[in-house]
Amino acid sequence: MFEFFRETYYVMWGDLMFMKHTALNILISSVMSPLLYLLAFGYGLGMGLEVDGLPYIAFIIPGIAALTSLSASFSYVSGRLNVQRLYYRSLDEMLMCPISTSAVVLGKSFHGVIRGLISSSIIFAIGLAMVPEHLHFTPLYVICIVTSCFVFSLLGVTSSLLAKSHQSIATFNNLVILPMTFLCGTFFPVDVLPPVFQAMLYSLPLTHSSVAVRASSLEWDFPWASLFILFCFCVAFFAINVYLIKKKKV
Amino acid sequence: MVLLEDIIVVKGLVKKFGKEVAVDGLDLTVKKGEIFGFLGPNGAGKTTAVRVISGLTSFSEGEVSVGGYDILKNPKEAKRLMGVVQQHISLDKDLTVRENMMHRAMTHKMPAGERKERIDELAGYIGLEEYLDRTIDSLSGGWKKRAAIVSSLLHRPTVLFLDEPTVGLDIQARRLIWSLIRKLNGEGTTVFLTSHYIEEVEALCDMVGIIHKGKLIAKGSPADLCRRIGSIAAEYLDPDRMMRYRYFSSKEDAEGFASSLGGGHKVLIRDTTLEDCFVELVGEKLGGE
Numbered sequence: 001m002f003e004f005f006r007e008t009y010y011v012m013w014g015d016l017m018f019m020k021h022t023a024l025n026i027l028i029s030s031v032m033s034p035l036l037y038l039l040a041f042g043y044g045l046g047m048g049l050e051v052d053g054l055p056y057i058a059f060i061i062p063g064i065a066a067l068t069s070l071s072a073s074f075s076y077v078s079g080r081l082n083v084q085r086l087y088y089r090s091l092d093e094m095l096m097c098p099i100s101t102s103a104v105v106l107g108k109s110f111h112g113v114i115r116g117l118i119s120s121s122i123i124f125a126i127g128l129a130m131v132p133e134h135l136h137f138t139p140l141y142v143i144c145i146v147t148s149c150f151v152f153s154l155l156g157v158t159s160s161l162l163a164k165s166h167q168s169i170a171t172f173n174n175l176v177i178l179p180m181t182f183l184c185g186t187f188f189p190v191d192v193l194p195p196v197f198q199a200m201l202y203s204l205p206l207t208h209s210s211v212a213v214r215a216s217s218l219e220w221d222f223p224w225a226s227l228f229i230l231f232c233f234c235v236a237f238f239a240i241n242v243y244l245i246k247k248k249k250v
Numbered sequence: 251m252v253l254l255e256d257i258i259v260v261k262g263l264v265k266k267f268g269k270e271v272a273v274d275g276l277d278l279t280v281k282k283g284e285i286f287g288f289l290g291p292n293g294a295g296k297t298t299a300v301r302v303i304s305g306l307t308s309f310s311e312g313e314v315s316v317g318g319y320d321i322l323k324n325p326k327e328a329k330r331l332m333g334v335v336q337q338h339i340s341l342d343k344d345l346t347v348r349e350n351m352m353h354r355a356m357t358h359k360m361p362a363g364e365r366k367e368r369i370d371e372l373a374g375y376i377g378l379e380e381y382l383d384r385t386i387d388s389l390s391g392g393w394k395k396r397a398a399i400v401s402s403l404l405h406r407p408t409v410l411f412l413d414e415p416t417v418g419l420d421i422q423a424r425r426l427i428w429s430l431i432r433k434l435n436g437e438g439t440t441v442f443l444t445s446h447y448i449e450e451v452e453a454l455c456d457m458v459g460i461i462h463k464g465k466l467i468a469k470g471s472p473a474d475l476c477r478r479i480g481s482i483a484a485e486y487l488d489p490d491r492m493m494r495y496r497y498f499s500s501k502e503d504a505e506g507f508a509s510s511l512g513g514g515h516k517v518l519i520r521d522t523t524l525e526d527c528f529v530e531l532v533g534e535k536l537g538g539e
Contacts, residue, residue, distance in 0.1 A: 010356040014342055017349045089340035096304055096334050097357035098326040248308035 007099045011107025014090075015080065019111060030119035034068045038123070041187055051189065054218070058134035061127030062141075062214040063186035065120040069148040069213075070206050073116030074177060077156030078169050081108055085160060095245065105157060105241040112153030113146070120145055124217070140216035147230045148209040154237035155205070161244045185210035205233045257282040257409055257440050258303065263312035265298055265464075272298040274464035276312070280409075280442060280457070285435050287455030288444040289528060295464040296444040297337055300413050303442075304334045316409055330358070333407030337414045337444075339394045343387040347378060347397045350386060351404060358405035365404075372400040376426065392423045399427060409440045416450060428454060448525045458524065462532045476522040479530045484508055485518040497522055497530070 019026060038060070046056030085091040094104055124145075127135050159172045184190070184206035190198055201207045208226035215222050258280035265273040273295045280286040290296045301307040303314050305321045305328060314321040319328035341350045348369060355365040373379050376396050386394060399415060412431070416424040431454055435441055445451050451458055452472055460468040460475075468475055480497030482504045488494045498504040501519065508517035 010353075010359075013356055014345060014349070014353040017353075018342075018344050021344065084342065088343050089336065089338055090342040092306055092336060092340050093334075093354065094357060096306055096329060096332065097354075098330040098359065099357055100326070248306070 004100065004103055007103035008107045008110065011094065011099060011104050012110040015108070015111035018080070019114070026115060026118065030068075030072055030115065031122050033071060034064050034119065034123045035126075037064050037067070037186075038126070054134060055131065058127075058131040058218070059214070060187060061123065061131070061135060062217045063210050065124045065127070065145060065217075066148055066206065066209040066213040067181060067184075067186045068120040068123050069116045069145055069209065070152045070177070070180065072119035073112040073149045073152040074156040074159075075173075076115040077109060077112030077153045078160045078163075078172075080111075081157060081160040082163050082166060082169050086163070086165065101242050101245045102238075104245060105154070105238060109150065109153035109157050112156050113149040116149035116152065117146065120149070135217050136219050138216055138219070140222060141213065144209070144212040144216050144227060144230070147227065147234065148205075148213065151205050151209070151230055151233045151237065154234060154241060157241045158237050158244070161241060180204055180206040185214075205230060208233075255282040256280070257317055258286075258442065259313070259315045260299075260303060261313040263299070263302060263314060264310045265295075265302055265307065266310045271464055273302065273309070276461070276464070276466055278459060278466055278469070280440060282408075282440055283435070283438060284456045285431065285441040285443060285454050287451035287458040288442065288461060289448070289451055289458060289524075290444075290461035291532060294461045296461055297413055299461065300334070300411050300442070300444060304332055304411050305329055306334075330405075331408040332411060333402035333405065333409070334411040335399050335402045335413060335415055337417070339386070339391075339398050341386045341394070341398055341401065344385065346383050346385050347373075347389070348382040350397065351382075351401050354401045355404045360405050368404055372403055376400050376430065391418045392420060395419055396423065396427075399430070403434070407439065409442065410434060412441060412443045414444055414446060416445070416447065424450075448523070448528060452524045460528060460531055468527075468531050472524050472527075475524065475527045475531075479522060479527050481522050483520050483522045483526050485520065486511065486515050495526060495530075497526065 042057045042060050046060060049056035051059040081091070124135070124137070128137060159169060163169050163172070184201055184204055186206070190201050190207055190211070193201070208229045211223050212226040212230065214220070256279045258278065260276055260278040263273050263276040264271065276295075276299060288296050288299070298307065302309045303316065303321070305325050316328040317331040319331070321328050342353070345353070351369045352365060355368065360368065369382070370379070373382055376399070378393070378396055378400060381389060381393055381397070386397065389397065395415070395418065399412075402410065416427050419427065428450070431441055431443070443451065443455065456471060458470065458472055458475060459466050468478070470478065480499050482498045482501050484496045484498065484504045484507055486494055486508075496504075496507055498507065504519045508515070508519060511517060
């Protein structure tokens, strides 16, 4: 087990160095889009609105934290790994090393998790400062946001392993990530939609992430089923990635 | 020291990309301590074979083992013995040379205490010291290649795969790489080299395999291969001013042939080269020229 974690660290080391080189860039770009969402939807559209008896801004901040776990983790991993696989070919070097496939998958997803956590933590900290009477930093919130970052990092690994070109990632973004961004409970409760749409949206991981992150930070009844489903997504994406590398389909 | 143990064994290797067969029933053995040259025209299957043997690409049929470890059943053990320099530069271009080398040392599980010293030693040997803290992207092609080669040597591999290692390098860099290959081989490293440069293979290799359309069509020492077609070449212009080549087992036979052509022909009699052998066996020049 110790050997596995050591291998994982070795795999992620190169990406940690890259993060070190680009720290300022990461910090600035991490908060840009969530802050825009917060300004546009929280203050612009949502001023004076209430959802389930809460000010809209308190409702939307956990949703934006969940959304940020998606956008930061996914885009960082998929972008960088895609470049490493198709353009630098440095993923080849990794695959020729005596490192287990599971460690490669986990190591490659870890830096996305870190990036996702940095971005969502900044947004959540802003939220805590704005509506301290409604938002709470709880252990369950930490578990939910970390799990969420893992799910979307591992999805980023999957999409870049399957990508035939950089354009494939852009297409995946437009067809999967963008609809999730607007529909999966970040800006409004999914339960207000007709049952058929609810069923469709509950098949996507961001819906469960939004529901779980919101409940854990607003101290609502916690949806354990959503957290369990997030774990299942994690396991599924991890298994797919291991399969793709082991069968040398990358 | 001559060691005759088979360190790379490939049996009946088939690699298909869809319906296209890239490697077609390749059988090959490389002995420990050899420098093995793998020659073939463009698209012959050299790079695919290297990628399969080094465990990077799956294969359709056959068996591959390195150092006695089956690449499918014991990939970690086999990969631990290998160093691979790919044809393209496959370093992380956002990182510095030192970071790339450190990362490689880590993923090949070199002990932490040895990494820095080994990086400095290899960088010093190949003249990379002043470039160690520059990003790969900021280096010229030749320096990138040197960085790629020394990165693959960090963990002291038993078998080193070099896929076109000197393409794009100037003559100085090429000679430096050649002497590095000889030095490594002298220390016991088996080298598996693919190259477009026949003179490189002639200068370095103990054994040569010629691959054509995915099949190994000849294997032997450069001298053996030359003897196979005739170790003396007669080179002459035919009446249509086309260069012709004939091969003979002795100089006397070649001179006899030259006399039989009559006084109007200028015939150059010389030793057969590996290039003659390659063209004769493959039926085309390297690089499809």
